[in-house]
Amino acid sequence: LFCKIANREIPATIVYEDDQLLAFEDVNPQAPFHALIIPRRHISTLNDIQERDAALVGGLITRAAQIAKDQGHAQDGYRTVFNCNRGAGQTVFHIHLHLLAGRSMNWPPG
Ligand code: 5GP
Numbered sequence: 001l002f003c004k005i006a007n008r009e010i011p012a013t014i015v016y017e018d019d020q021l022l023a024f025e026d027v028n029p030q031a032p033f034h035a036l037i038i039p040r041r042h043i044s045t046l047n048d049i050q051e052r053d054a055a056l057v058g059g060l061i062t063r064a065a066q067i068a069k070d071q072g073h074a075q076d077g078y079r080t081v082f083n084c085n086r087g088a089g090q091t092v093f094h095i096h097l098h099l100l101a102g103r104s105m106n107w108p109p110g
Helices: 002-006 051-070
Strands: 014-017 021-025 033-039 078-081 097-101
Touching: 002 021, 002 033, 014 051, 021 051, 033 051, 051 078, 051 097
Parallel strands: none
Antiparallel strands: 014 021, 021 033, 033 097, 078 097
């Protein structure tokens, strides 16, 4: 599914893209601002990342922080989440970093 978004076969509101990464708005937002940051290369879950993917995964986090700044959420705060496998709520099996902002967040998460 997210490969199709990366290939522009399924429309999405894209907030950032480069040759490695894509960030787009979640279709079912859980906060006033909710984006997903994905690698273009298909990796199913965090269980599948390897040492050689460290820069790629680090790039997702770096990009999330930059988007949060660009959108004006850095000061108030935001949440970033990777859900890994069904027990954690993962429903789309292409790794994605959730970036949620624009409201206060509770801890622990549900
Ligand atoms: P997960 O539950 O796997 O951590 O997160 C998957 C996220 O992808 C959910 O927040 C869901 O709303 C979002 N999502 C599922 N299908 C689509 C889609 O076709 N387009 C967009 N933009 N988001 C999607």
